[in-house]
Amino acid sequence: MSDGAAGRGRPIHGHRTLRRLAVKVPQYVLIVLVAASANFALPRLMRGDPVLVLLGEDAGRLPPEAIAKEKEDLGLDRPLVVQYGRYLSGLVEGDLGYSFRHRRPVSTLLRERLPWTILLVGSALLVSTLLGVALAALAVWRRGRRRDVASLAVCTFLESTPPFWIGLLLLIWFGANLNWLPLFGSVSVDRSTGLERVGDILLHLVLPGATLVLSSVGATFLLARASLLGVVRDDYVLVARAKGLRERTIAFRHALPAASLPIATSVLLRVGALAGGAVIVERVFSYRGVGTLLLEASFGRDYPVLQGGLFVLTLLVVGVNLLGDLLYPRLDPRVRR
Amino acid sequence: MRRKLIALFIGLGLVASACSSDDGDSAEPTPGATTTIPQVATLRFANTSAEKNITPWTQGSGYPGYYMMTLVYDTLAWLDPDGKPQPWLAREYNADSAGLRWTVRLHEGVTFHDGRPLTSADVKFTVEYLQKNARPRWVLTNIDRVETPDPLTAIFVLKEPKASFVLNPLADLPIIPQHIWSSIEKPLEQTTQLPIGSGPYKLVEYVENQVHRFQANPDYFKGRPVVNEIVMPYIATTQAAFTAVQSGQADAASASLTPELKAQFNQGGLKTAGGSGYRGWYLYMNTGRAPFDKAEFRQAMAAAVNNDDIVATALLGAGATGSPGFVHRSTPWANPATRDGRHDPNRARSLLDGLGYRDTDNDGVREMGTTKLEFDLITRNNDPVAVRAAELISQSVAQVGVKLNVTALDQTTAGSRTWPDYAIGATPKGDYTIALFSWAAAVQQDPDFLRSLFHSSTALGTLNRSGYKNPQYDDLADQQTKAVDEAARNRILGQMQDILARDMPAYPLFYPDDIFPYQASAFDRWVYYKGVGILNKATLLAPR
Numbered sequence: 110m111s112d113g114a115a116g117r118g119r120p121i122h123g124h125r126t127l128r129r130l131a132v133k134v135p136q137y138v139l140i141v142l143v144a145a146s147a148n149f150a151l152p153r154l155m156r157g158d159p160v161l162v163l164l165g166e167d168a169g170r171l172p173p174e175a176i177a178k179e180k181e182d183l184g185l186d187r188p189l190v191v192q193y194g195r196y197l198s199g200l201v202e203g204d205l206g207y208s209f210r211h212r213r214p215v216s217t218l219l220r221e222r223l224p225w226t227i228l229l230v231g232s233a234l235l236v237s238t239l240l241g242v243a244l245a246a247l248a249v250w251r252r253g254r255r256r257d258v259a260s261l262a263v264c265t266f267l268e269s270t271p272p273f274w275i276g277l278l279l280l281i282w283f284g285a286n287l288n289w290l291p292l293f294g295s296v297s298v299d300r301s302t303g304l305e306r307v308g309d310i311l312l313h314l315v316l317p318g319a320t321l322v323l324s325s326v327g328a329t330f331l332l333a334r335a336s337l338l339g340v341v342r343d344d345y346v347l348v349a350r351a352k353g354l355r356e357r358t359i360a361f362r363h364a365l366p367a368a369s370l371p372i373a374t375s376v377l378l379r380v381g382a383l384a385g386g387a388v389i390v391e392r393v394f395s396y397r398g399v400g401t402l403l404l405e406a407s408f409g410r411d412y413p414v415l416q417g418g419l420f421v422l423t424l425l426v427v428g429v430n431l432l433g434d435l436l437y438p439r440l441d442p443r444v445r446r
Numbered sequence: 447m448r449r450k451l452i453a454l455f456i457g458l459g460l461v462a463s464a465c466s467s468d469d470g471d472s473a474e475p476t477p478g479a480t481t482t483i484p485q486v487a488t489l490r491f492a493n494t495s496a497e498k499n500i501t502p503w504t505q506g507s508g509y510p511g512y513y514m515m516t517l518v519y520d521t522l523a524w525l526d527p528d529g530k531p532q533p534w535l536a537r538e539y540n541a542d543s544a545g546l547r548w549t550v551r552l553h554e555g556v557t558f559h560d561g562r563p564l565t566s567a568d569v570k571f572t573v574e575y576l577q578k579n580a581r582p583r584w585v586l587t588n589i590d591r592v593e594t595p596d597p598l599t600a601i602f603v604l605k606e607p608k609a610s611f612v613l614n615p616l617a618d619l620p621i622i623p624q625h626i627w628s629s630i631e632k633p634l635e636q637t638t639q640l641p642i643g644s645g646p647y648k649l650v651e652y653v654e655n656q657v658h659r660f661q662a663n664p665d666y667f668k669g670r671p672v673v674n675e676i677v678m679p680y681i682a683t684t685q686a687a688f689t690a691v692q693s694g695q696a697d698a699a700s701a702s703l704t705p706e707l708k709a710q711f712n713q714g715g716l717k718t719a720g721g722s723g724y725r726g727w728y729l730y731m732n733t734g735r736a737p738f739d740k741a742e743f744r745q746a747m748a749a750a751v752n753n754d755d756i757v758a759t760a761l762l763g764a765g766a767t768g769s770p771g772f773v774h775r776s777t778p779w780a781n782p783a784t785r786d787g788r789h790d791p792n793r794a795r796s797l798l799d800g801l802g803y804r805d806t807d808n809d810g811v812r813e814m815g816t817t818k819l820e821f822d823l824i825t826r827n828n829d830p831v832a833v834r835a836a837e838l839i840s841q842s843v844a845q846v847g848v849k850l851n852v853t854a855l856d857q858t859t860a861g862s863r864t865w866p867d868y869a870i871g872a873t874p875k876g877d878y879t880i881a882l883f884s885w886a887a888a889v890q891q892d893p894d895f896l897r898s899l900f901h902s903s904t905a906l907g908t909l910n911r912s913g914y915k916n917p918q919y920d921d922l923a924d925q926q927t928k929a930v931d932e933a934a935r936n937r938i939l940g941q942m943q944d945i946l947a948r949d950m951p952a953y954p955l956f957y958p959d960d961i962f963p964y965q966a967s968a969f970d971r972w973v974y975y976k977g978v979g980i981l982n983k984a985t986l987l988a989p990r
Binding site: 155156157158161162164165167168169170171172175179182210211212213277280281283284285288291292293294295296298299392393394395397401402405408409410 | 490492496498504580581582583585587634635637638654655656657659677679680681682683685686687689690692693694695856857858859861862863865898904908909
């Protein structure tokens with residue numbers, strides 16, 4: 110990255126960002142292209158004919174013309190190369206295709222579902238990061254004591270537990286014992302409005318959100334704990350301690366900012382993993398997000414929804430990673446050079 | 447931190463209790479009602495099937511999908527809960543002696559939900575519209591024309607007599623309004639426009655993957671339904687649906703419990719409804735693939751399997767065993783001679799010996815030359831009962847020296863491997879050797895299915911998953927379909943069962959009991975529709 114300009118005065122941030130973009134964007138475009146092709150190929154590698162799923166398994170009762178007509182309507186009579194070309198040119202024009210099963214544009218379906226997934230993943234990301242870092246700070250502050258060991262054990266356990274299992278446990282436990290949280294859906298089916306609706310949406314968020322938080326808080330905790338342990342022995346912490354500052358102040362004010370760099374990076378990188386977990390969690394709680402849509406599309410071999418939905422998810426994850434790449438120099442002065 | 451979290455949770459709890467409106471599902475008697483049937487305000491029915499819009503072209507599953515659709519639409523005849531056809535939209539129907547002209551007389555004063563009358567013109571239109579836009583369930587190519595001498599009379603003129611004509615189309619085909627559908631060119635695209643029918647309920651709201659909401663039709667020609675509103679939230683997994691019923695967040699569910707949960711759902715305010723069903727699991731053998739191309743080999747497999755043990759172990763006794771003659775033993779056309787399968791490992795062994803398969807290398811698996819009797823047993827991974835049963839089958843055939851490796855696949859993949867490819871216009875060949883899979887109740891409700899299931903012609907044997915070929919059977923199957931005389935038809939059906947029991951292209955293993963959970967305080971008069979489910983017109987209409 111560095112050239113002759115290094116050391117010859119202060120770098121101009123805007124200029125740097127542009128140059129970084131010039132290097133990174135082609136890389137990301139290539140990634141998106143490869144991912145888009147995979148999104149096209151993978152659904153078609155699954156066995157099972159979409160027309161058969163659509164018309165019912167006893168489609169053989171229909172006259173062959175009816176089946177041929179249906180194939181033609183869905184564009185499945187064309188050679189794969191033509192289908193691929195149409196898909197790519199559609200993407201360029203911003204057209205994600207038309208769902209086989211829903212008979213609606215994929216973009217409309219995604220517009221309805223994406224906000225729910227973003228709400229779920231976003232709030233889970235926020236809560237699990239705050240919770241993980243706070244627990245780590247408390248644990249390091251009292252490292253080696255009972256609370257540290259306990260948090261370490263619990264978080265290691267959660268980290269290695271599959272989300273659907275946590276989800277099922279929460280579902281059964283809350284269903285059987287604490288019947289004040291909704292067990293299914295992203296909103297009540299009775300038509301509430303205004304503030305009541307906001308409360309209703311938040312309530313529906315609790316169980317799926319908690320599942321995602323529980324299944325991801327361990328990773329944050331372990332990472333934050335390791336980075337904090339790295340800085341806690343540094344000289345400036347010793348200086349702070351020598352100044353007579355309270356341990357809690359040292360942990361949160363001095364150690365945490367220094368240790369935040371890997372944590373911040375991991376937050377952005379974890380968006381992909383959380384989105385993957387959301388697919389499963391949405392199904393357990395019948396949450397009306399992209400995950401439910403995609404899972405059903407995969408059972409029904411609804412190629413356009415799979416292609417389009419996965420493409421948008423790819424864009425989101427790649428976009429967040431790009432954001433991380435661009436933000437990193439601002440967080441870490443060392444990489445600016 | 448922890449204290450704040452607890453406070454947050456408590457806070458949310460308060461919001462929750464404040465938000466929840468009153469239940470609205472408490473039963474209260476209707477003033478002036480002549481019967482003692484209570485009028486229920488709202489029923490919440492957890493739906494585990496991802497149903498779309500419920501028109502005849504967009505509706506998906508058999509149960510609950512078809513039964514949701516027939517809350518909105520009516521059929522000319524109707525199958526009562528025992529599966530016997532009764533008049534419905536039609537006051538009466540009868541055929542001429544040749545069975546070629548069916549005269550249907552409609553009820554007077556039946557209207558669609560928008561107030562327009564339902565007449566014979568709508569019946570004629572429905573048939574013609576379906577002939578143009580075919581659905582696998584209603585292939586009406588045998589209907590030459592429908593005559594409408596007056597608004598209340600429709601005469602179906604057939605090309606050939608059809609013995610099952612009352613079962614389908616009369617008792618199965620929903621009548622759609624001509625004034626709405628005549629302008630619809632692509633019925634498969636009707637995914638958002640709410641349907642209008644003549645049935646006891648109107649669909650007033652549908653949000654895919656979220657809810658179907660039905661409102662009672664107060665002017666229904668067979669009387670006002672006993673439940674005012676049915677809300678069907680979509681719940682993606684059966685476990686979540688059961689938990690929702692258990693906790694009172696739903697009043698009943700569309701999915702049947704696995705047997706071990708039965709006791710848990712029969713305590714407190716919880717009850718279960720259901721019974722022995724026709725939905726069954728069948729052991730299919732690919733007759734186009736050696737060694738399953740030999741009837742003796744297939745007989746050996748059937749003799750090796752222990753039906754009773756599967757019902758006792760995998761279903762905890764909550765189910766019935768199948769018969770070698772394929773037909774369910776409680777149907778009127780069941781052949782008593784082919785009712786009972788016999789678990790007989792010694793017979794299996796001697797059949798395999800006779801075919802020349804012996805365990806020469808003493809590894810517990812028989813072989814002949816380089817052919818070892820080891821196969822994949824394909825089944826579905828989304829039904830715990832199927833996987834358990836497959837394991838038991840594998841254990842019991844291992845006793846006679848055949849090794850089956852249980853291969854559980856997702857439903858669409860399993861379907862695509864076991865389904866005859868000609869269903870989608872290719873040559874018949876299934877990509878499997880032996881498989882365990884299920885047929886819906888419908889297959890046992892109409893004996894005409896015996897033709898689709900085993901006829902060797904690709905046009906007629908559209909459900910022939912075992913690739914079975916037998917000209918004698920084909921001939922009998924063609925005869926029964928036209929046999930208008932019931933006794934004569936049952937004789938032919940009996941002969942067909944004899945052949946199936948001997949040739950064994952598929953062995954019906956077991957029929958799991960249906961066990962549907964519900965909250966008794968919300969609604970306690972569910973009618974189990976034999977072999978199908980509890981959401982249906984019989985449940986929702988007061989007996990008259």
